[in-house]
Amino acid sequence: MIISIIGSGNMAHHLAMAFENDNIQIESIYSKTSKNATKLAAKLYDTAVQKSLDFSDSESNIFIICVSDSAIEEVANAIILPDNSLLLHTSGSMPLSILNVAKKNNFIETGVFYPLMTLSKDVALDFSSIPICIESEDKKSVDALMYLGKKLTKKIYTINSKERKTLHLAAIFASNFTNHLWAISKEIVDEEGIDFEILKPIIKETLRKAMEAEHPADVQTGPAVRMDQTTIDSHLKSLKEDKDLQNVYKTLSNSIKDWHHGE
Amino acid sequence: MIISIIGSGNMAHHLAMAFENDNIQIESIYSKTSKNATKLAAKLYDTAVQKSLDFSDSESNIFIICVSDSAIEEVANAIILPDNSLLLHTSGSMPLSILNVAKKNNFIETGVFYPLMTLSKDVALDFSSIPICIESEDKKSVDALMYLGKKLTKKIYTINSKERKTLHLAAIFASNFTNHLWAISKEIVDEEGIDFEILKPIIKETLRKAMEAEHPADVQTGPAVRMDQTTIDSHLKSLKEDKDLQNVYKTLSNSIKDWHHGE
Numbered sequence: 001m002i003i004s005i006i007g008s009g010n011m012a013h014h015l016a017m018a019f020e021n022d023n024i025q026i027e028s029i030y031s032k033t034s035k036n037a038t039k040l041a042a043k044l045y046d047t048a049v050q051k052s053l054d055f056s057d058s059e060s061n062i063f064i065i066c067v068s069d070s071a072i073e074e075v076a077n078a079i080i081l082p083d084n085s086l087l088l089h090t091s092g093s094m095p096l097s098i099l100n101v102a103k104k105n106n107f108i109e110t111g112v113f114y115p116l117m118t119l120s121k122d123v124a125l126d127f128s129s130i131p132i133c134i135e136s137e138d139k140k141s142v143d144a145l146m147y148l149g150k151k152l153t154k155k156i157y158t159i160n161s162k163e164r165k166t167l168h169l170a171a172i173f174a175s176n177f178t179n180h181l182w183a184i185s186k187e188i189v190d191e192e193g194i195d196f197e198i199l200k201p202i203i204k205e206t207l208r209k210a211m212e213a214e215h216p217a218d219v220q221t222g223p224a225v226r227m228d229q230t231t232i233d234s235h236l237k238s239l240k241e242d243k244d245l246q247n248v249y250k251t252l253s254n255s256i257k258d259w260h261h262g263e
Numbered sequence: 264m265i266i267s268i269i270g271s272g273n274m275a276h277h278l279a280m281a282f283e284n285d286n287i288q289i290e291s292i293y294s295k296t297s298k299n300a301t302k303l304a305a306k307l308y309d310t311a312v313q314k315s316l317d318f319s320d321s322e323s324n325i326f327i328i329c330v331s332d333s334a335i336e337e338v339a340n341a342i343i344l345p346d347n348s349l350l351l352h353t354s355g356s357m358p359l360s361i362l363n364v365a366k367k368n369n370f371i372e373t374g375v376f377y378p379l380m381t382l383s384k385d386v387a388l389d390f391s392s393i394p395i396c397i398e399s400e401d402k403k404s405v406d407a408l409m410y411l412g413k414k415l416t417k418k419i420y421t422i423n424s425k426e427r428k429t430l431h432l433a434a435i436f437a438s439n440f441t442n443h444l445w446a447i448s449k450e451i452v453d454e455e456g457i458d459f460e461i462l463k464p465i466i467k468e469t470l471r472k473a474m475e476a477e478h479p480a481d482v483q484t485g486p487a488v489r490m491d492q493t494t495i496d497s498h499l500k501s502l503k504e505d506k507d508l509q510n511v512y513k514t515l516s517n518s519i520k521d522w523h524h525g526e
Contacts, residue, residue: 068489068491070493093497117465118469118472118482131464133461155461157461166451166454166455166501167461167462169501170447170448170451170462172512173447173451174444174469175465176483176484176486177444178466178469178470179473179479180479180483180487180515181437182473183522184518185434185436185437186478186479189430192429194433200474201379201380202380202381203437206437206442207441207467209381210445216442216446216449217443217446221381221442222435222440225439226331230333231356244521245518248514251515252443252511254507258507
């Protein structure tokens with residue numbers, strides 16, 4: 001199994017490092033900005049910079065597209081692959097079928113290799129606890145994806161495009177939005193000169209309880225679930241200088257009230 | 264130090280158990296619904312049920328009001344205490360001054376003993392990692408609160424009423440609202456028959472990263488911070504059957520965009 005990677009962002013970076021750690025050869029990196037490809041290749045043991053999307057002379061049999069969602073189809077359309085290649089994308093929200101344009105000229109298979117994780121530059125990643133969602137219509141390609149996934153993690157899930165889109169949407173709520181709420185809470189205490197450290201225990205305990213409950217809704221606390229309108233009004237008044245925070249507070253409180261007390 | 268507790272809800276329950284574990288005597292429990300006081304007293308070693316708010320014959324020197332915010336002042340007004348008592352409330356959002364009505368007839372001191380934690384019935388609590396915020400205008404009472412707090416935790420903070428209210432508001436964002444977002448994310452995957460377990464690693468990693476970052480905003484990921492309107496629109500379309508979720512998604516995405524890309 002020899003891999004080439006298209007892209008040089010967070011996903012390309014984390015996957016290349018992880019595969020190389022597991023002794024899978026990364027033959028080449030392509031990036032629109034070749035400087036970025038050079039940077040990433042320099043971090044790897046024996047990886048070349050690919051200058052164009054014409055991979056016809058490549059020895060790789062797996063090509064992983066790690067570019068932004070909106071650029072995947074363009075890459076799939078332009079890429080030229082050796083016969084019998086497997087072309088993958090790594091996106092949570094894009095269907096497998098977006099790679100169909102790559103099938104036009106020669107015999108290639110397509111698949112998805114989607115690590116369900118939040119990736120940040122400069123934050124090292126231990127893939128062993130990360131679920132990887134794989135998809136392909138070709139049985140042999142599913143086996144290859146399974147083999148590749150197992151190099152990184154024990155948590156492999158075969159997930160179709162519709163399910164993957166749902167997972168990705170749920171992850172926005174579960175990860176991106178919660179992170180933003182922590183940012184807001186830090187901002188609120190910072191303004192009063194209070195140390196954010198004081199909030200960390202309640203944040204960690206909230207997560208622990210939610211993950212151990214049968215349903216996070218079972219352990220919901222706070223003024224909204226108690227229908228404590230006096231506290232809610234007092235908080236909205238405190239936030240009157242910041243219409244955005246007031247709006248976030250109101251929307252989430254209403255959503256909690258609807259969930260627990262609506263019809 | 265002998266304690267009596269007014270109230271029989273989560274806070275009364277957790278504090279009574281924790282103090283007794285540290286060999287502090289809980290003399291009596293009062294609750295408007297005396298059945299609940301009986302229930303809690305039965306869990307303790309040698310605690311009586313107090314039938315009225317007239318504590319003039321009590322041997323306690325610390326009285327802790329653990330009732331809902333809206334009932335604190337009523338209790339403080341009605342309670343009759345022995346001289347030289349310290350009367351406390353445990354609320355994050357109520358000022359110390361709400362207890363002033365209790366000072367009218369005899370020499371008593373007032374204070375606040377606020378554990379910054381999410382309390383759920385049936386979820387055992389280890390106070391040792393919980394920050395306790397204390398406040399009193401009386402130096403000796405601060406010492407007593409410090410002594411009492413140190414029985415439970417090493418994390419004691421002297422916090423005034425304004426700061427405490429800010430902390431409480433920040434905790435709504437950091438704890439109550441995030442828990443609700445996890446509930447929503449579970450609902451979204453449940454509807455598709457996908458196991459919520461698949462999301463737990465990304466949830467835990469998001470928290471770990473946010474807590475280790477200098478500011479959670481520094482590690483914000485997702486379509487909103489990337490200004491990826493195509494993905495946002497596609498998610499809003501998926502949520503069109505649920506106006507409430509659509510509204511939560513839109514409000515939080517706009518808030519993230521404003522934070523990271525607004526003026």
